[in-house]
Amino acid sequence: xxxxxxxxxxxxxxxxxxxxxxxxxxxxxxxxxxxxxxxxxxxxxxxxxxxxxxxxxxxxxxxxxxxxxxxxxxxxxxxxxxxxxxxxxxxxxxxxxxxxxxxxxxxxxxxxxxxxxxxxxxxxxxxxxxxxxxxxxxxxxxxxxxxxxxxxxxxxxxxxxxxxxxxxxxxxxxxxxxxxxxxxxxxxxxxxxxxxxxxxxxxxxxxxxxxxxxxxxxxxxxxxxxxxxxxxxxxxxxxxxxxxxxxxxxxxxxxxxxxxxxxxxxxxxxxxxxxxxxxxxxxxxxxxxxxxxxxxxxxxxxxxxxxxxxxxxxxxxxxxxxxxxxxxxxxxxxxxxxxxxxxxxxxxxxxxxxxxxxxxxxxxxxxxxxxxxxxxxxxxxxxxxxxxxxxxxxxxxxxxxxxxxxxxxxxxxxxxxx
Numbered sequence: 001x002x003x004x005x006x007x008x009x010x011x012x013x014x015x016x017x018x019x020x021x022x023x024x025x026x027x028x029x030x031x032x033x034x035x036x037x038x039x040x041x042x043x044x045x046x047x048x049x050x051x052x053x054x055x056x057x058x059x060x061x062x063x064x065x066x067x068x069x070x071x072x073x074x075x076x077x078x079x080x081x082x083x084x085x086x087x088x089x090x091x092x093x094x095x096x097x098x099x100x101x102x103x104x105x106x107x108x109x110x111x112x113x114x115x116x117x118x119x120x121x122x123x124x125x126x127x128x129x130x131x132x133x134x135x136x137x138x139x140x141x142x143x144x145x146x147x148x149x150x151x152x153x154x155x156x157x158x159x160x161x162x163x164x165x166x167x168x169x170x171x172x173x174x175x176x177x178x179x180x181x182x183x184x185x186x187x188x189x190x191x192x193x194x195x196x197x198x199x200x201x202x203x204x205x206x207x208x209x210x211x212x213x214x215x216x217x218x219x220x221x222x223x224x225x226x227x228x229x230x231x232x233x234x235x236x237x238x239x240x241x242x243x244x245x246x247x248x249x250x251x252x253x254x255x256x257x258x259x260x261x262x263x264x265x266x267x268x269x270x271x272x273x274x275x276x277x278x279x280x281x282x283x284x285x286x287x288x289x290x291x292x293x294x295x296x297x298x299x300x301x302x303x304x305x306x307x308x309x310x311x312x313x314x315x316x317x318x319x320x321x322x323x324x325x326x327x328x329x330x331x332x333x334x335x336x337x338x339x340x341x342x343x344x345x346x347x348x349x350x351x352x353x354x355x356x357x358x359x360x361x362x363x364x365x366x367x368x369x370x371x372x373x374x375x376x377x378x379x380x381x382x383x384x385x386x387x388x389x390x391x392x393x394x395x396x397x398x399x400x401x402x403x404x405x406x407x408x409x410x411x412x413x414x415x416x417x418x
Contacts, residue, residue, distance in 0.1 A: 007052030013085035019279035043126035102147030111156035182206040184241035191247035238263035246281035264291030344413035
């Protein structure tokens with residue numbers, strides 16, 4: 001059984017690559033259905049700084065190569081263009097990566113907890129569309145439980161930092177306090193709501209929300225004391241704003257160079273655009289527009305690295321907790337891997353024992369029922385004792401695949417792929 005995670009991250013691929021590989025929520029169902037043709041089980045994580053596929057397959061083929069083909073085929077991209085940016089983890093390394101991810105150790109902002117909701121969404125989507133089985137279900141739930149343990153027992157998530165909070169720190173560096181800034185939120189998802197929570201107690205200026213779903217924008221605006229505008233008024237909202245925080249899941253940019261230039265015309269201070277979306281909400285060429293300052297998620301990396309260095313002690317403690325949890329999962333999984341082999345060996349041994357007992361007792365009609373039961377119990381005890389040590393060895397997490405294959409050959413049992 002192969003367990004593989006394949007993906008790209010901010011560390012390995014620029015936005016120009018990541019946005020081509022992003023999976024939108026409204027296309028997740030067909031994407032998972034397509035993934036199911038390459039693997040027995042699987043789920044997909046797609047965020048502003050990573051795209052990852054976690055898959056389990058019983059076939060003996062190269063699962064990493066299969067997932068690479070899936071990723072390229074689904075997005076209509078030449079695989080040769082993305083291979084240099086891909087990373088992969090297999091077996092225990094894949095388990096460790098997922099646990100570290102759930103704990104916020106592999107996030108752009110160390111300790112952030114937005115990844116928890118993203119993992120839960122990935123689990124829910126895979127469960128809903130039937131692409132997750134018992135192993136990956138247990139793996140994800142165990143990873144989420146470990147993430148909760150890490151945040152409870154360390155200070156890694158102190159101050160609840162996130163990509164949004166880092167973006168707002170950048171805004172403060174540019175503008176000072178945000179109390180009287182006119183702020184536009186483009187989007188109404190998790191990141192937009194997180195931004196509203198940060199801004200609610202800080203800004204007394206204009207706060208406008210625009211989203212493709214006006215009803216969603218209205219609901220958020222009502223909850224946080226903001227104003228909702230229809231997306232048709234996006235350019236007017238840009239003109240009326242000082243800072244724009246972009247975090248939609250739109251498949252293509254919503255703000256182009258011409259729109260940005262018109263919004264920036266005649267300003268005394270630059271229009272500040274914080275684009276947290278992948279794919280991008282703002283065309284990259286907007287950087288060249290006079291009177292506009294544009295930051296995207298990759299521009300926030302230096303602040304995030306400084307945050308990680310400041311929490312090095314907490315990170316070390318968190319890594320220890322993750323290592324212990326990974327060890328527990330691998331012990332469980334190694335047992336699951338050999339269960340079919342153990343079952344097959346027991347069934348073969350029992351079939352041989354039952355046949356020999358039947359043949360022997362048929363030649364001894366003079367035996368009483370009690371004597372027959374005693375002989376049957378004796379033969380069962382002998383078989384169990386003979387099998388005890390081989391089965392204990394198979395269950396040992398350190399035994400490895402070679403022992404399982406050797407046991408199948410020694411006991412002459414053949415298994416269908418599982």
